[in-house]
Amino acid sequence: VIDSQGKSKTGGDGATSSNPPVITLLTDFGVADYFVGAMKGAVLSINPKAILVDITHDIPPQDIEAGAFTLLASYLSFPPNTIYLAVVDPGVGSSRKPLIAKTSKGVFVGPDNGLFSYVLDREREFELFNITNDEYFRKPVSNTFHGRDIFAPIAAELSCGLQVEKLGPKVNEFVALPRLEPSRGNQEIKGRILHIDRFGNCITNITREYLSRLERLVIRGRTINTFKEFFAQPDHDGEEFFAIWGSAGFLEIAATNSSAAKLLGAARGDEVTVVDGSF
Amino acid sequence: VIDSQGKSKTGGDGATSSNPPVITLLTDFGVADYFVGAMKGAVLSINPKAILVDITHDIPPQDIEAGAFTLLASYLSFPPNTIYLAVVDPGVGSSRKPLIAKTSKGVFVGPDNGLFSYVLDREREFELFNITNDEYFRKPVSNTFHGRDIFAPIAAELSCGLQVEKLGPKVNEFVALPRLEPSRGNQEIKGRILHIDRFGNCITNITREYLSRLERLVIRGRTINTFKEFFAQPDHDGEEFFAIWGSAGFLEIAATNSSAAKLLGAARGDEVTVVDGSF
Amino acid sequence: VIDSQGKSKTGGDGATSSNPPVITLLTDFGVADYFVGAMKGAVLSINPKAILVDITHDIPPQDIEAGAFTLLASYLSFPPNTIYLAVVDPGVGSSRKPLIAKTSKGVFVGPDNGLFSYVLDREREFELFNITNDEYFRKPVSNTFHGRDIFAPIAAELSCGLQVEKLGPKVNEFVALPRLEPSRGNQEIKGRILHIDRFGNCITNITREYLSRLERLVIRGRTINTFKEFFAQPDHDGEEFFAIWGSAGFLEIAATNSSAAKLLGAARGDEVTVVDGSF
Numbered sequence: 156v157i158d159s160q161g162k163s164k165t166g167g168d169g170a171t172s173s174n175p176p177v178i179t180l181l182t183d184f185g186v187a188d189y190f191v192g193a194m195k196g197a198v199l200s201i202n203p204k205a206i207l208v209d210i211t212h213d214i215p216p217q218d219i220e221a222g223a224f225t226l227l228a229s230y231l232s233f234p235p236n237t238i239y240l241a242v243v244d245p246g247v248g249s250s251r252k253p254l255i256a257k258t259s260k261g262v263f264v265g266p267d268n269g270l271f272s273y274v275l276d277r278e279r280e281f282e283l284f285n286i287t288n289d290e291y292f293r294k295p296v297s298n299t300f301h302g303r304d305i306f307a308p309i310a311a312e313l314s315c316g317l318q319v320e321k322l323g324p325k326v327n328e329f330v331a332l333p334r335l336e337p338s339r340g341n342q343e344i345k346g347r348i349l350h351i352d353r354f355g356n357c358i359t360n361i362t363r364e365y366l367s368r369l370e371r372l373v374i375r376g377r378t379i380n381t382f383k384e385f386f387a388q389p390d391h392d393g394e395e396f397f398a399i400w401g402s403a404g405f406l407e408i409a410a411t412n413s414s415a416a417k418l419l420g421a422a423r424g425d426e427v428t429v430v431d432g433s434f
Numbered sequence: 435v436i437d438s439q440g441k442s443k444t445g446g447d448g449a450t451s452s453n454p455p456v457i458t459l460l461t462d463f464g465v466a467d468y469f470v471g472a473m474k475g476a477v478l479s480i481n482p483k484a485i486l487v488d489i490t491h492d493i494p495p496q497d498i499e500a501g502a503f504t505l506l507a508s509y510l511s512f513p514p515n516t517i518y519l520a521v522v523d524p525g526v527g528s529s530r531k532p533l534i535a536k537t538s539k540g541v542f543v544g545p546d547n548g549l550f551s552y553v554l555d556r557e558r559e560f561e562l563f564n565i566t567n568d569e570y571f572r573k574p575v576s577n578t579f580h581g582r583d584i585f586a587p588i589a590a591e592l593s594c595g596l597q598v599e600k601l602g603p604k605v606n607e608f609v610a611l612p613r614l615e616p617s618r619g620n621q622e623i624k625g626r627i628l629h630i631d632r633f634g635n636c637i638t639n640i641t642r643e644y645l646s647r648l649e650r651l652v653i654r655g656r657t658i659n660t661f662k663e664f665f666a667q668p669d670h671d672g673e674e675f676f677a678i679w680g681s682a683g684f685l686e687i688a689a690t691n692s693s694a695a696k697l698l699g700a701a702r703g704d705e706v707t708v709v710d711g712s713f
Numbered sequence: 714v715i716d717s718q719g720k721s722k723t724g725g726d727g728a729t730s731s732n733p734p735v736i737t738l739l740t741d742f743g744v745a746d747y748f749v750g751a752m753k754g755a756v757l758s759i760n761p762k763a764i765l766v767d768i769t770h771d772i773p774p775q776d777i778e779a780g781a782f783t784l785l786a787s788y789l790s791f792p793p794n795t796i797y798l799a800v801v802d803p804g805v806g807s808s809r810k811p812l813i814a815k816t817s818k819g820v821f822v823g824p825d826n827g828l829f830s831y832v833l834d835r836e837r838e839f840e841l842f843n844i845t846n847d848e849y850f851r852k853p854v855s856n857t858f859h860g861r862d863i864f865a866p867i868a869a870e871l872s873c874g875l876q877v878e879k880l881g882p883k884v885n886e887f888v889a890l891p892r893l894e895p896s897r898g899n900q901e902i903k904g905r906i907l908h909i910d911r912f913g914n915c916i917t918n919i920t921r922e923y924l925s926r927l928e929r930l931v932i933r934g935r936t937i938n939t940f941k942e943f944f945a946q947p948d949h950d951g952e953e954f955f956a957i958w959g960s961a962g963f964l965e966i967a968a969t970n971s972s973a974a975k976l977l978g979a980a981r982g983d984e985v986t987v988v989d990g991s992f
Contacts, residue, residue, distance in 0.1 A: 174482035174483065175482060175483070177478055179471065179475075181471075185911060186767070186769055186770075186771055187769055187772075187911055188769065189768060189783045189786040189961065192766065192768035192783075192790070193786070193787045194790075196735075196737075196787060196792070196795070197790050199735055199791065199792055203735070204732065204733075206478065206482070208471065208474050208475070208478070208486070209470075209471065210468060211465055211468070211471065212465075213465055225467070225468045225471075229471040229472045229475060230475075232471070232473075232475030232476050232479065232582060233479060234475070234479050234482060246945050247944065247945065248942065248945060249943065249945045249946070298942050298943035298957075298958070299943055299957065299958075299959060303960065304960075353464060353466055354495075384527065384577050385526060385527025385528065385578055386526065386527065386578060387524060387525050387526065387527060388527070388528070400576070400577070400578075402469075402578045402582065402583075453761035453762065454761060454762075456754075456761070458754075460750075485757065485761070487750065487754070487757070487765070488744070488749075488750065489747060489749075489750035490744055490747070490749075490750065492744055493745075504746070504747045504750075507747040507751070508747040508754060511750070511752075511753075511861060512754035512757065513757055513758050513761060632743060632745055632746060633774075663806065663856050664805060664806025664857055665805065665857060666803060666804050666805065666806060667806070678856075678857065680857060681748075681751075681855045681857045681858030681861065
């Protein structure tokens with residue numbers, strides 16, 4: 156599983172059969188403290204050849220949903236043998252379980268608190284393991300920083316080829332957030348706001364699979380009829396809000412040169428109703 | 435072109451003939467969202483051996499001039515075979531062209547909107563290509579995130595040795611910002627503020643080539659006569675402002691323990707007149 | 714010294730005898746400007762195989778103590794052959810000396826202004842060298858950016874195997890901050906606040922070596938009796954403040970869902986008295 160499949164069409168660098176493994180990092184630690192450096196050091200102390208890539212460390216503190224969304228929006232861009240080390244962990248030191256989720260698109264390592272929930276909703280086929288074998292932990296294990304002492308070393312060992320089965324028992328359950336998918340009615344789709352990005356765009360959970368041609372979208376009592384192909388597209392009718400397919404594959408609600416979330420007073424979890432015009 | 439020339443004087447690591455290619459990233463995406471991670475994943479999916487280096491992702495949103503300055507100030511520090519992936523792209527999805535600029539100091543990949551203008555003003559010798567061949571794009575290509583779907587894959591393919599000629603036609607024109615160089619008068623140089631850094635230092639476009647010994651500098655009606663060799667140099671005459679050669683090679687206007695830009699009310703583009711005292 | 718000892722228990726990647734060297738970066742440059750990119754370029758121009766890892770670039774401007782603490786809190790996580798490139802350098806261009814500190818846990822490169830003081834207090838065995846040989850500097854050397862022109866190239870050359878003795882004379886003295894260790898009284902320990910993290914936790918200089926079981930802690934006239942094992946531990950007695958062993962190995966003072974530093978009005982350097990209850 157851990158051998159690289161990444162290959163260039165031009166073959167310029169793909170000559171060697173095994174490529175170094177990518178380990179991505181996603182946390183809510185910020186980058187001002189020593190936390191991220193310490194996690195990377197813990198990885199490199201075990202596998203100096205690991206390729207470390209930051210997804211982000213600016214998940215709002217303890218915001219598991221934001222972490223789950225950001226993983227979902229980025230994981231398909233990476234090579235399929237990538238190891239996703241993710242630590243948004245308000246329950247560190249408590250009885251919450253350390254989890255490994257193995258999928259055909261990569262292996263996810265972090266706390267079992269919903270962080271991998273959206274990815275697993277999409278992947279559907281996966282194996283789950285609780286990490287119980289402390290043989291590979293960094294000693295002494297602190298009660299406050301499992302990112303450095305448990306999750307980073309485990310990700311590093313997996314990147315060296317350690318069998319996930321050696322780390323603990325296979326399990327069937329994981330802590331789940333509300334399901335990723337919207338619900339389909341007669342002619343309308345009921346979805347929700349999954350995430351609000353830093354520009355104030357409201358990212359819904361509605362994908363192209365559920366919507367061919369937008370007739371109208373209703374959010375917080377407001378109806379939006381305008382659809383744009385790209386952000387810089389001229390706005391002929393002077394509408395304040397528009398819908399657009401975002402780069403994470405979801406329908407987004409945006410405002411021209413402004414924060415749609417602020418103007419709408421919208422928040423994560425708000426219901427969004429969409430009517431498809433292709434019927 | 436893509437083979438590395440980087441060599442250590444001590445020869446400790448330079449034994450192998452080909453070094454991995456450096457791909458730098460410069461964007462206005464910030465680091466809180468999934469955008470930068472997705473771009474890096476797109477590169478590593480094609481070339482797992484690429485060395486990714488962030489220049490910055492904190493270019494103010496859509497500020498092409500700030501991006502152009504930051505590229506200019508950093509590109510000479512990197513190995514000459516570096517690939518500069520730069521995405522400050524307010525026109526994404528519109529008719530603006532994807533551009534490759536090939537110079538003896540590296541290859542620049544990004545939107546044709548002025549982002550490479552200052553580097554090309556300095557390099558003078560270069561070849562330009564419009565990217566029209568979509569064979570190497572990440573599919574499906576979104577309308578909102580060409581950084582991930584076009585520019586990152588192209589940079590990755592170039593790092594694998596793909597010939598730039600395969601990507602599209604050679605062109606002669608590019609979107610240009612106002613010329614980098616100041617204008618030379620009889621005894622004075624007329625320049626402008628290129629950039630204001632986060633400390634409020636005003637970076638002009640005046641280089642040592644234009645100025646041997648500063649007699650005086652005029653900005654916004656204010657005359658500055660003090661010149662310092664380094665920031666911590668004691669200030670004998672109690673002057674509020676001073677000029678200093680900055681690390682990007684330009685004359686800068688600074689204030690002692692304060693923001694020169696704020697005190698002067700200075701902004702990018704402001705005219706600066708300098709009189710050389712060496713005549 | 715520079716050969717890697719990093720090995721995986723599973724042996725997956727440790728087949729080759731020499732691993733690429735890690736060079737960590739710690740600065741107060743922020744990440745919005747070209748400074749960090751330029752330093753990394755300067756390293757990679759000399760050693761394209763160096764593994765660059767950011768500890769942080771968000772040390773508050775010119776805050777040497779914060780830099781010293783962050784190095785102390787992270788350096789034991791990295792492989793023992795790591796090179797620590799650290800630039801918090803208010804005296805750049807003045808007569809302050811460029812320093813190399815060689816320890817069994819890595820080599821430290823930066824200005825001699827106290828930045829390595831806490832690490833050296835802990836390591837106790839080390840060799841110090843002043844960098845005087847300009848042969849390996851990036852030319853021309855600016856007066857304002859020794860991070861790029863002196864410290865980055867020196868770190869890169871060391872990572873290629875250059876003998877530190879070639880860079881300048883061995884010296885015996887370095888600029889020191891107040892000693893890291895607390896003082897031990899009859900039944901009490903007198904320590905101080907070393908650092909306040911972004912959550913407002915007050916990190917003391919008291920380690921387990923000095924304290925077996927906390928009876929009480931006094932800071933700013935306030936007595937704290939509550940001790941927690943982990944942050945999420947339920948708070949039965951409704952106390953506002955508690956003490957906890959932090960992940961850097963020091964006793965920390967925290968407040969439930971709040972900033973202890975703000976509530977206490979505490980600042981770095983404040984005295985902390987601790988009484989051990991194990992007598």
